[in-house]
Amino acid sequence: MIVLHASFPIEPDRLDEALDIAETLVEESNEEDGTIDYRAATDIQDGNVIRFFEQYEDAEALEAHTDSEHFQRLEAALPDLLAGEPEVYQFEVDSVTELEL
Known part of the structure; x- marks a missing residue:
């Protein structure tokens, strides 16, 4: 399994769009x-940071995700x-x- 954790600091005036x-x-x-x-979730300490937590079965699934239209939309919007x-x-x-609490 592949797990990704990504953090994106977002311009405050662009947070709703992000x-x-x-x-x-x-x-x-x-x-x-x-x-x-x-x-995806916003960071409790900094509400302008969006964190992504992703789990994939394998590298092929991750590659298919990065090639997807919805991921490409995010990637194109990120610079702004x-x-x-x-x-x-x-x-x-x-x-x-899985741990029991």
Whole structure:
């Protein structure tokens, strides 16, 4: 499994636009073959940062996602939305265990 965590600092006056794009991206990404889970949230400490948490079955699913029309829309809009450099981390995961709280 591949897990991505991405953080995007957004210009405050463009936050509503970025959240609209993120909402559509989440909805459409969760419909893709090979996507296990795809979520976005605003950061509690900095409400102008959108964080994406993505899980894919394999590298092919991730590649298909980056080639998708909805991802390309986000990528095209980013230069006008960003207030700084995004951070993106990719994790290769061999096993997952759900913890009970």
